[in-house]
Amino acid sequence: MELNQLISVNFNLRKPKSSTPTPLYMVVYYVDDKGMKVQAKIPTGKKVHPSLWDSKRQQPIMINKGIDLTTNQLSEQAEVTAYITNCRILVYSEKNLNFDEIKEKINLKENNEMSPVTQQFISAKKTPKATKAMEVVLNSINESNKSENTKYAYRKNYNKWCEWLRDTKQVDSMKALSQLKFNEFKKWLVASGATNAMVNDTCGYIVRIIKEIVNGEGAIYGVKEVTFKKLATTSTNVKCELLEEEIEALKDTKTISEREEFYKNVFLLQLATGQRISDTYTIIKGEYDVLKDDNGNEFIIIKNKKSTRGAKVKKSYIPMTKEVSDLLQVLQGNELIPTNDKTLTEYVNIEIKEIARRAGLNRITPNGNPLYSEISSHYARHTVTTQLSRKGLTSEQIALQLGNSKEMVERVYKHETDSDIIAKLQPAAANTPAPQVQAPAQPAVAKDKDLEYYNNLSDDDKLLYTKKLNDYNVLKDDFFKSLERQPERKRKAAAEAKTREIVQVWGFEGANDMEYKKLCFFLDLIKQDINDLILTYKVYNDEAPQGGMISAINDYERLLINIGKLTYYCHL
Incomplete structure (x- = not known):
């Protein structure tokens, strides 16, 4: 059907109130060869989140007050913006296009100036995932005669790459194996605290995996070898004792x-x-x-x-x-x-x-x-x-x-x-070593070097604090167990009740009865426990579920913050 007269070209979202990315449609309003005004929708194959779409200007939001886009989001928004611009140019510049021809070009079903399409793209609906391609390489390495240590190192560093993929919310496609993405992975390793030697080791394994993908079927999907220049490392190798x-x-x-x-x-x-x-x-x-x-x-x-x-x-x-x-x-x-x-x-x-x-x-x-x-x-x-x-x-x-x-x-x-x-x-x-006598259990010492209050206590006071510490450990364990058992609506109340109980064991009856340094020591102990708990939780759970123990941790962290505020008022 020919477009005898083009009236307008608009872009609309399929579900403007959706909480997730929704399909983007091009709406063409024109007069056909019979003189009838016709409105036709053409799917673009693109998706945009409604919160990042300017409906008045009919284009993605790139810069706006109150919206801070990530690098990946900016890249995606820019890609969609360029796509919309090319669509408008295509429709307004081609005088003799009919509706079917526009649809063909907009849907990228042929090689045109909007997007060069390979024969592979035409025959395949979806490119393979990067993780699947890497798994193929790892499986071949597993079946090779390489040492067990080498096989384990490949798998361990691949898992680190997958961690980057999840943490930075990358798209699991062959594009994740590009030089650009590899450089982002290297920066992520450095930002996560890895030393130069650790970065060099991990990146070296990923470079070799990508090379194997290119030598296989990766080249068909446009995957190329990546280059990596090792980071400088120190040659000093002085060992020390562990404390x-x-x-x-x-x-x-x-x-x-x-x-x-x-x-x-x-x-x-x-x-x-x-x-x-x-x-x-x-x-x-x-x-x-x-x-x-x-x-x-x-x-x-x-x-x-x-x-x-x-x-x-x-x-x-x-x-x-x-x-x-x-x-x-x-x-x-x-x-x-x-x-x-x-x-x-x-x-x-x-x-x-x-x-x-x-x-x-x-x-x-x-x-x-x-x-x-x-x-x-x-x-x-x-x-x-x-x-x-x-x-x-x-x-x-x-x-x-x-x-x-x-x-x-x-x-x-x-x-x-x-x-x-x-x-x-x-x-x-x-200097003569004393006879070996079983020493009594010592109470924990505050780990913050600035908290010397406890270390300067008398022996009698230390014994008293040892008893309080034992009471605290019992209450702490009961505290975490109770949080796991409680339903969501009762968790906060349970947390507050248990915290008051723990505080009272340490002699803090209320805001007017708190001694600043003593409270600081209590906070130092309880801070170490919550850090250990969070670390253990992250180790055993790749993805934190909604509710459950993660909510308990969040509630407990908020309580620590509130207790921390009291130290300020006690210090005045």
Whole structure:
């Protein structure tokens, strides 16, 4: 049907009041060859969110007060704007077009100036997902003769790429494999706290996956190889000891898989014995002797794998403590034990970095990096050496336990602080290790270095606070359980009631009875608990459901904010 006279060209949304993106139609109003006025709708194949559509100007909103568009949204809006402009030019400039021809061009069913269409586009309704193409590559790698460690590294870094895809709400299409999107992925890694070395490692694997896609069927869909210039990394590699609170944080961090749990326990065994990973592998396999001293104490004796060639074989004499015994029961005979110590080293180094990140080991090391980004299996050996020295063992005694020389202990593994050196200047009697007596449980110490109130309390007050802390832990656990059980409408009331109960245990009867520093210490403790809870929740849930525990967390965070406001008024 010919358009003898074009009256108007408009663009309207199918559902202007929709809460989700709705189809965009082009409405052509014209006089046909019979002299009849006709209005025809042509689907464009585009979708626009009603809140981002200017109905008066009939175009997408790009800039508007009160609306802050993301980079992706701006790109999508600009694409639709250009499309609408081209449609108008097409209709107004072509005098002899009929309705069917307009429909063909608007729907992009032929190659025209609006959008070059390939034969592949004509034959296929939808391009494949990027994730499916990457899964094909990963499956082929799984079936190859590559090492298990390499296969695992490919999968782990692919999962990181998928995390970026979800977090930034990217479209899962072949366009996500472009150079532009790859650069966005790299920036996201840097912004998320990854070190340059970690960025280089992850991007290197993704580059290789995309290359395999191009060598396969990816080129058909316009996928091209991406380039990546490695970020500069520091060559300094000074290891340090792990602090007691950092070790406890590692132990308390929940694992998310059986595999991660296994390699966490391997590292803990290193922290309990001070052995290299190669000698730890020997212990896990059960290749050692056990001897008792005159007091009935058991010692593990192993031949060190890395003894110098031609020299006398060195041995390690390791006390069989309860911690070592418990870890061996868990590790020995486990089906996850690798076939060699090299693989064990690589796996421990991969897993312990991720666990340390979740544990919050952010202390900046002498290398200038966060601890979690460079921690490795060998940090355990440095830690144990320093701890044994602090307990009063000589370098010769430490060398016997580690299977090292005295010189290596003093030159490489021992990291004495100024306080350690000053302690050695005290009289010998004061420096003699006291008999091993089971120490009573100590109350938690505020982690914020500015909160010294608790540490300056008398012993009697500390005992009182220990009891209050125990009461607080019981109430805290009951608090979270009650939140999970309560329906949505009762959750807030339950949270407020439990918070008042917890506050009263600490002696805070009301706003007029609150002591500022004491309240600060309480907030410091409760802040650590909520951070741990949120971290655990995020680890075990890729996507937070509506309601449920996530609402409980939000309510609890609001309560903390309200309690925090009270500290200001108490301080006045």
